[in-house]
Amino acid sequence: MKQTGIPSLYKSVKVSLLGALTTLCLFSLLSNKVMAESLPDFSTLAEQSSPAVVNISTLSKPKRGRNEMYGPYGDELPEILRRYFGFQIPENGGRGGNAPQIEQPQPQSLGSGFIISKDGYVLTNNHVVDGADEIIVRMNDRSEYKAKLVGGDKRSDLALLKVEGKNLPTVRIGDSDKLKPGQWVFAIGSPFGFDYSVTKGIISALNRSLPTENYVPFIQTDVPINPGNSGGPLLNMSGEVIGINSQIYTRSGGFMGLSFAIPIDDAMDVARQLQENGHVSRGWLGVIIQDVDRSLAESFGLKRPHGALLSQVLPDGPAGKAGFEAGDIITRFNGREIKFSSDLPIAVGRAPVGKEVEVVLVRRGKEITKKVAAGELPGDKSAGSNDGIRSDNRLGISVTAVDDGVRSRLGLDENVQGVVVTEVSSGVGRAYGLRSGDVITHINHEEVKNMSAYQKVIKSLPVDKTISMRLIRRGTPGFITFRLSE
Incomplete structure (x- = not known):
C-alpha cells in the first residue's frame, strides 16, 4: 500500500505557513507605513518659521522665573554648585602670589523671542530681559541687533523689544481662542543655549490659572x-504662533511633561498696549473671591x-459702587462663563476699563443680572523703557561711606576707606557684577575715601572708555x- 498522505500534508502545512508569514510581513510593513504617514511632519513648518525666531542674550542678570534653574538660567542651585562671586581661586590656593581676579560678565544666552x-x-518673556542693561537679539543667520526695551509687563511676564531693521x-x-486639547503643537527655542531646537507635543488643557x-x-x-525656551513661540500645524512659552512645572529643573x-x-493685546501707552491697563472689581465647592453650592x-x-466686596471699589x-x-462676566473662581480675574482683566459690562450672578438662590464698569487694577503700570527704571546715578548703584560699623560688620581692616554698595539697581553696576556689600576703594585710578570723593569721580568718568575699579569683596x-x- 502506498503511503502518500503524510508528505502531502507536510507540504500543505509548509505552504500555508509560508503564506501566513508573508501576509504578516506585508501587513507589518503596511502598518508601519500607514503609521509613519499619519504622524505629522514638522520639518517644513519649522523651516518656514525659524527665520523669525530669535535668540536673546543680555549683559546683566535678569530677575528670572522660578523655573529658570541652571547656569545663566537661575539662582536655584545650591551655593556649592554655583559661583555667587566673581573672584577666581588663585592657582597657589591663596598662599601669596597675585591678587585674585574678578570675573567679567559676558553676554549670556537667556531665552528666545520672535x-x-x-x-x-x-515679543519675549519679561523675565528674560528684566533689569537688562544691554539686550542682544540674534537671528538664525547669526546676524545680531541691539534691542531697545519698549516696555515690560510683569503680571503677564511679557516684554516688547524693538530692533532697527x-x-x-x-x-x-x-487665534488662540480656537485651540482644543489634543491638537498637535510645536515649539522653537534655545533650551540650555542649543539654538533653534524644535520640540513637539499636544495641547493638554486650556485656561490654566497658576x-x-x-x-x-x-x-x-x-x-x-x-530653560532657554522662555519667550519662544508655540505654533500650530498651520505654522501660526498661538502662544509664548513661559513656564514649566518641575521638581528637577528640567522638563517633566507640564509646560505653560x-x-x-x-x-x-499686551504688546499693543505697551507700544501705544508704555504700560498695560487691566480691569479691577475690588472683590475677594473663593471657589465654590459642593457644600457651598x-x-x-x-x-x-x-x-x-x-467673600468680600470693597465698598469703594467698582463692584461695591455697583451694588x-x-x-x-x-457665574458669567461680560459674556464669559465663570466655571471656577480663577476664571473671574482673567475675565475682569480683559474687560475694558471704565466701560459697563453685564454680569450674571446668583444672590440668595436667585439669578440676577447687573452691570459694572471695571476700574483700572491699582499699581498695574509696569516700567516702560529701560531708562525709566535706572538709578539716578551713572553706575545704577546706591552707596554709603565706610565707617567703623561697616568695618566691623564686613570684617575690614581699620585703615580701609571707601564707600560700600548698599543697593544695585539696573544699569552698569548690575551688568558688571557689583553686589551689595562690595567696598569700592578706587575708580579710574582715583582713590575714593568718602562720599564726596565718590561723587566727584563719578561725575568726571569718560564715555566709551574702559574704566577700572578696585573693590573689596568678602575681605578680598x-x-x-x-x-x-x-
Whole structure:
C-alpha cells in the first residue's frame, strides 16, 4: 500500500505557513507605513518659521522665573554648585602670589523671542530681559541687533523689544481662542543655549490659572520646554504662533511633561498696549473671591458647584459702587462663563476699563443680572523703557561711606576707606557684577575715601572708555573694568 498522505500534508502545512508569514510581513510593513504617514511632519513648518525666531542674550542678570534653574538660567542651585562671586581661586590656593581676579560678565544666552513686525518689534518673556542693561537679539543667520526695551509687563511676564531693521522676517499670528486639547503643537527655542531646537507635543488643557499669575489663561502642553525656551513661540500645524512659552512645572529643573504658554491673543493685546501707552491697563472689581465647592453650592442654592463666590466686596471699589454684595456668586462676566473662581480675574482683566459690562450672578438662590464698569487694577503700570527704571546715578548703584560699623560688620581692616554698595539697581553696576556689600576703594585710578570723593569721580568718568575699579569683596581685594555709554 502506498503511503502518500503524510508528505502531502507536510507540504500543505509548509505552504500555508509560508503564506501566513508573508501576509504578516506585508501587513507589518503596511502598518508601519500607514503609521509613519499619519504622524505629522514638522520639518517644513519649522523651516518656514525659524527665520523669525530669535535668540536673546543680555549683559546683566535678569530677575528670572522660578523655573529658570541652571547656569545663566537661575539662582536655584545650591551655593556649592554655583559661583555667587566673581573672584577666581588663585592657582597657589591663596598662599601669596597675585591678587585674585574678578570675573567679567559676558553676554549670556537667556531665552528666545520672535519678530512680529517687519520693522523690528520682538515679543519675549519679561523675565528674560528684566533689569537688562544691554539686550542682544540674534537671528538664525547669526546676524545680531541691539534691542531697545519698549516696555515690560510683569503680571503677564511679557516684554516688547524693538530692533532697527527693515523687511525683517515675521511669524504668522494665529487665534488662540480656537485651540482644543489634543491638537498637535510645536515649539522653537534655545533650551540650555542649543539654538533653534524644535520640540513637539499636544495641547493638554486650556485656561490654566497658576498660583503666581491670576491674569493669564495659560495653555498647558506636553511640549518639552526647558530653560532657554522662555519667550519662544508655540505654533500650530498651520505654522501660526498661538502662544509664548513661559513656564514649566518641575521638581528637577528640567522638563517633566507640564509646560505653560501665554495665549497669543492675550500677548498681542499686551504688546499693543505697551507700544501705544508704555504700560498695560487691566480691569479691577475690588472683590475677594473663593471657589465654590459642593457644600457651598448646596447652601447657596446652586444645582452644581460653579462660579466665583464674593467673600468680600470693597465698598469703594467698582463692584461695591455697583451694588455687589458679599455672598454673591458670579457665574458669567461680560459674556464669559465663570466655571471656577480663577476664571473671574482673567475675565475682569480683559474687560475694558471704565466701560459697563453685564454680569450674571446668583444672590440668595436667585439669578440676577447687573452691570459694572471695571476700574483700572491699582499699581498695574509696569516700567516702560529701560531708562525709566535706572538709578539716578551713572553706575545704577546706591552707596554709603565706610565707617567703623561697616568695618566691623564686613570684617575690614581699620585703615580701609571707601564707600560700600548698599543697593544695585539696573544699569552698569548690575551688568558688571557689583553686589551689595562690595567696598569700592578706587575708580579710574582715583582713590575714593568718602562720599564726596565718590561723587566727584563719578561725575568726571569718560564715555566709551574702559574704566577700572578696585573693590573689596568678602575681605578680598580685586579689580574689575567697565564702560559707560550715554
